[in-house]
Amino acid sequence: MKFICCGSKGAMSVNENAANIENKKEAEAEGSTTYGLGVRHWQTFLFFFALTVAYAQRVNLSVALVAMTDAAAANPAFPEYAWSEKTKSLILSSFFWGYVLTQVPSGQLARKFGGKITLLVGLSICSVLNVLTPIFARWGDWQLVCALRVVEGLCQGVVFPSVHTLISAWVPPNERPVLGTCAYAGNQFGTIVMMATSGLLASSSAGWPSIFYVSGGVGCLWAILFFIWGASSPAHYKKISVEERKMIELAQASESVSEQPKEKLHTPWLSFFTSPAFLALIVAHSANNWGFWTLLTEIPSYMKNVLGKDIKSNALLSALPYFAMFCMSFVFSAIAMQLNKRNCISTEVSRKLFNSIGMWVSMCSLIGLAYVTADQSTMAVALLTVTVGFNGACYLGFQINHIDLSPNFAGILMGITNCVSNIMSIIAPLLVGFIVTNEHDVEQWRIVFFIAAAIYLVGNGLFVIFGRASVQPWNDPPAKPRRNSTPQVESQH
Template identity: 70%
Template sequence: MKLTFCGHNKNSTAMESSQKSVTPADTKAKEEAATGTSSGLGVRHLQIGLLFCGLSVAYALRVNLSVAVVAMTDSNSANPDFPEYDWSEKTKSLLLSSFFWGYVITQVPAGQLARKFGGKVMILNGLLICSILNILTPLCAKLGGWQLVCALRVIEGLCQGVVFPSTHTILSKWAPPSERATLGTCAYSGNQFGTIVMLATSGIIASSSLGWPSIFYISGGIGCVWAVIFFFWGASSPNDYKSISVEEKKLIEMSQANEVSTVQEQPAKNLRTPWLSLFTSAPFLVLIVAHSTHNWGFWTLLTEIPSYMKNILGKDIKSNAMLSSLPYCAMFVMSFVFSAISAYLNSHKCITTVTSRKLFNSIGTWIPMISLVCLGYVNSDQTNLAVALLTITVGINAATYLGFQMNHIDLSPNFAGILMGITNGVANIMSIIAPLIVGFIVTDEHDSDQWRIIFFIAGGFYLVGNALFVIFGSASVQEWNDPPANPRLSKRNSTHVESQH
């Protein structure tokens, strides 16, 4: 392994320098980095646990209104002792979509800010502000009606726009390449966990003596508690965590240094973003397509399937908490199943990283593609089959956590947050457009032929997006990950080994 040290004489080699400072911790870390084995549970696993909880909070705050709005507009469906608002279906749709107006806007800036100030600062402040605003939701509804709640949701979207780019930035610094898929999947499985808990408990809370306002008070309060815990124990990188063991820190740094040919001569936060190189990079452009087509199919499914089940199959899935959360439960469980399979393949060196990414992405998109098409041919009296196909479609989709969703860090550890911000921003625009297309095509919600067209379109997006990813995708660190150093900044750097992430 060759390491480049900043500030040394040009004639001295990196190997000679490394030999002068060899310690038992270095030897152990080198062995673990070379073999891909870890040193057991460590601080990096604590950080993943904190990210899991943070993403659970984020999704709970995101979906709580979709459940609470039912009780807010129909007191008979919950505790009638609390305020009821006469909001039309159009108004409710406006409220539910307003979150994404702000969410899309902050994606790309969040990636830049997370790289400059650290992922911890961004995700901590974003979720803390969002949690406080959630607590204020009942008061805003009382004082300003739906208009003020709508404005509140837009701001919440702006705050949560930093979550995914910041999470990717933190993962790029904490996760050794051999553990990246597993740790990333564990962190992002919080999305489903937060959704499951909120769907399962919101109806009970709204019907209890606490009433629907407590849905916001409890979820917002838990978010504030998480923020306090993350403030004390969260860290943007191993360098920011003082209590990390020398062995674990060396393991992370050396395994990440093995991923690239040279060590960056200046801190990653001082690197200039190579925008032109980004948007002329075939692997990154394909990643944008893969993320966008995935979101089209996934959000078409989650937003429109309840309407399909009700109007075509005569089964109101929204009124059944178990049916509503079943697909998310399946996705939560399958994320760990796929993660275990990936860890096994990686530890036994069965497949390369790029093959792993393409394999799991194919599983997570092409199997749901088949089940979606099959769903379009289910008869109205086959409700159990329809629910099973729906659960398979969402559950198997968890494999994409080990596919395109980790590919940002593969391509550019230094700019992973920015890459996620770009692809997630574009993908969420697709998430907004997809339901509008459904409304344009499905003019009669009871016409199964029109719904079949929707499933074919979603399946087509899955097919094309993953095909391009399989053909043109890459898992190698791109040349533009290490732009030319700024001479003025290079002179200021002292002799040290810089982590590539």
């Protein structure tokens, strides 16, 4: 009987080989910048389109409610509902009741089944439900509309975890700031298109129901395109070139020291919630959501009741801040790309810098907005535009930071932070409903703006202190030990 065993020399050799392979991967990944347009850019456009659809379907009710509760301001030939301000706030927040419930599970599902499946199923169902909204309003008044929005929220809860998982799989690390910004610019584009066209649709011969028919129909169109051309990863896309696929996979491999497939890694839940960097990310995301959704859901009402804008100009002016955000996100992305090329600042400083621009500039303009009087409508619109426009810098801050901390669990991290932060999205419109008892009272709106500014201040402050932009140790958790882990002795006869 001959015994074969491994000595320390063999172990050193294995470690050296592994180190050499890792260095080779990193070197090849660094050369990835030589590749031009490819399938990853087409996938990024599909992610952009998905987020455009998702946000159009989220915000359509914000403008539609103005026409639904004041038919004379749009088209009196369609139904009008006598809903109080508290009822409207309840309807606007109901979307998020379902939205928060599917955030964390969808992150796990996206890792297990692929981001394509979860994103496609969620948005397809939501698109169909949008088309049905006018019918549900006629059948069951605000109660049935609330129930419908809860289900839509459940469906859209998969969107951000799925998109984050897809970006992590498709986009090389050095391209994430630019392509990530391009994908998430769909948020603003959907908001712009929906807010700018909703007033025209509500005043048209098709009335306010057409707002839901159009947004739902476009969602169904996206679902067809994504079903045909979307993919969960380069390995699932048959027509991608060998060179591009190799470049992406090598770049992804350079971030991980684990040899296990991503879907086989066990999720280190305890490590997530004991990580100061991740806890700071949760706070930053929550603070941003409070301010963003306070404005997004209430701007149409503020424009109409305080600034005295009719529904057509209301819709266009409500869209202006998000058009500024859409444009500014690309400006900030270009600045970040130049800083990255010249190695002016580290990734961590870059994340904190742009997040501070996005939150603290918005904080200052919100304080200014709080002191604008009702007869200064031009100044109010300008400050609203600055508040929302500069918030686009956050895409290069906390938004992409999930992938910085853990490429392997980016979708789950996004699910967790989005779950917690969207509790803010539920509370914010409800709080506005309790504070603003008189929609025409500027002082009551001032309180709303002060609260949002204070939350911006604290949220970004904690991110600046505790935030990090390096891959965390728990990104590569150790493999679970086998039941029988005793070394085996090989024998040969």
